[in-house]
Amino acid sequence: MYPTDLTDSGWQVIEEILADKRKRKYSLRAILNALLYVTKTGCQWRLLPNDLPPWPLCYYYFWKWRNDGQWEKLNKALVERRRQKAGRNGSPSVGVIDSQSVKCSEWGVVPKGFDGHKKINGRKRHIVVDTLGLVLVVVVHAANQHDSPAARVVLTRLAEQGYERMSKILADSAYGKKLARWLKKSFGLILEVVKVSEFSGFQVVPMRWKVERTFAWMNWSRRLSKDYECGVDSHESFVYLSNINRMLRHF
Template sequence: MSHFYGIEEAGSSSATLACDCLAHRFGNAGDHGVRERPYPTDMSDAEWAAVRPLLPVPGWLRGRGGQPEAYCHRAILDAIRYLVDNGTKWRAIPADFPPWDRVYAFFRRWRDHGLIREFHDRLRRKVREQAGRDPEPSAGVIDSQSVKADAVVGSDSRGFDGGKLINGRKRHAVVDTLGLLLAVMVTAADIGDRAAAQVLLAQVAAAHHRWALVWADGRYTGSLVEHSLAVLALVLAIVKRSDDMRGFVVLPKRWIVERFFAHLMRSRRLVRDFERSTSSAEAMVYWSMTLLMTRRLARPRPSRA
């Protein structure tokens, strides 16, 4: 297998093997694939080996026009991972990555054409298979998270969440029972959970035909339960907190989606909403989850006796 980074061969001088990404194999990549691996967010060789077969095929390679990318795919993926995990600005991406405007153009193209979700979903299926699960989920958990919005977020996509006292946006998410993302929708923070859930549940039900059960908290009670069953053939099970509970209590199934939101908060780009558009905000969530899943796929598996 060829590698991207410079390696030291035993008994010989330092040698750099060619990068095997599509941009270098078939394109006109001008960066020659020579780059050290200085950041914790850079993909290891094991991660790259798992990721490479799952990458969407560029349009130019399928005869749909356009030009080959001028920079290494692996380097661009590492640059976006760096930005999401460290919360830097696009223009502040370190100079050893491809130019920031080319990285952003790649991010925008994957966002607008649904390629980041396609890539994310392929990773999720692989992680589920590795865990011994069916690639398609049959159950999930839904919840929302309100986050403060940066000044660049316009008034047309921000609002005030009176319950959480947050001026910003709200992330509505559905995860499977492993805590892996099935779908996310970003709205103004004043949008009701049930109204957003009706749209989000329909999207997930259309994409996952085995899906039959979803757990939710008390905010999703009411007509949404009947609507889900009648229209989507989906059982919406409400997990309520008992009136006599005091302090922090781990509730069945709901902890799964809370753990998912806790993971998002570890990506500094997501601790506040810095995106001008909700589509970019959603894409950032998908990118954050790709970091989690590539590391799981590259993790050594315990040997069976």
């Protein structure tokens, strides 16, 4: 038993969502336990403990569900259930967007770039969260790409998720009026820039602190402390796995 293992109630929720009755030598629960272990500890695949399923099998499921979008689907289903458990509507009406630059451990991988503002050579994880701080969508791209044009990809993917009540996106000043016009025309969503007051020093920005808290939560998963992945889609999957693990603790 590891602290990252699924609880009985958490597995029951996953089992209901997946509705997979196929018989396997290693259960889906054991495989998910292994994937959550990798996400939390940041260990290499080949260093998985021997009492977990073999690493090639675990990596196969990670790879397969990454490529067919299963991690996104599972994340969305759990977001809806988590919100309902908190007394909210399953579909959020407000999202908060922001990006975080992270160092990349691999040499020569693309996309990758230098964020001159944060002085980081690597990638950005661009996310939209709800007011509970749950990740709705994530897109990973080169760190030298400006937030405003990159946000179009993020918000397009958010629209494809099908959150029918979504009506407003909160952002900081890096997202300009041109993006707001595009968002309104393309998806009928309002982009509202939350401004910082004129007072100097540290200050908690209304609503936007929620997305900053989510970035802090991500750092609790060692696999996300740095970008260890050659492909951006693998990093995105680990962001979803981290969010899934956090949500399951509330069931």
